[in-house]
Amino acid sequence: MFIETETTPNPASLKFLPGQQVMPAGSREFTNDEEAAASPLAEALFSLGDVTNVFFGRDFIAVTAGEGVDWSALKPQVVAILLDHFISGAPLFAAASADFKVPGEDDEDLGDAPEDADIIDQIKDLLETRIRPAVANDGGDVLYRGYREGVVFLKMQGACSGCPSSSATLKNGIESLIKYYVPEVTEVRAA
Structure with a gap:
């Protein structure tokens, strides 16, 4: 091996x-x-x-x-x-x-409003299809934590959680991509 x-x-x-x-x-x-x-x-x-x-x-x-x-x-x-x-x-x-839960891994979302369901679905789809695979290439993951009043809350994990460039990745890369495809999003923050 x-x-x-x-x-x-x-x-x-x-x-x-x-x-x-x-x-x-x-x-x-x-x-x-x-x-x-x-x-x-x-x-x-x-x-x-x-x-x-x-x-x-x-x-x-x-x-x-x-x-x-x-x-x-x-x-x-x-x-x-x-x-x-x-x-x-x-x-x-x-x-x-077997039922071990990593803190933060399976936490409930931060209180999404039902009227935002379409926006949230778009955000989650972008995370699954474009963002998470790219972040996995760098040895990490990004988890959805919530959406409120134009702000998306995400949690960085793995190599990305302590990376000196993670805030730039979150702000410049992930935020730009989400804002481009989902115009209702005004900001992305670490949860």
Whole structure:
């Protein structure tokens, strides 16, 4: 088995591609040891001590290292853990945590008004077809959190959540695209 590694716009994060499906649907983010306990793989990565975020995408794992960590020393350790996991066929999540909920992942929307249903459908369609695939290429994800009075609320995850350029991505890229296709949108904010 060979695991490819890609850089991300976030210098603290690397994207690891095992050449197979990681998540059958959706994504999962782990931001601390407590959350990581739900996944043997995330737990093993956090046990390295230098890992501050683990993100599972459809076909990749994004790992974020703490400030000042040297990736040349950490990368081989991460690859070894990933190889052990995928070669052994171990489950991604612990059996006891089948219903585990990552904080923020499945939160309710922030109170969308029923009269905005058409606008919200357009926004969600853009997220699924254009924005989320592009953000996944950079080792992250973006989740819809709500729409109120022209403002779309989104949550950045994975390599994108701590990226120095994430606010620019959110404002310049995502906001411009959504405003172009959905003129009712006046602003995009991080939730």
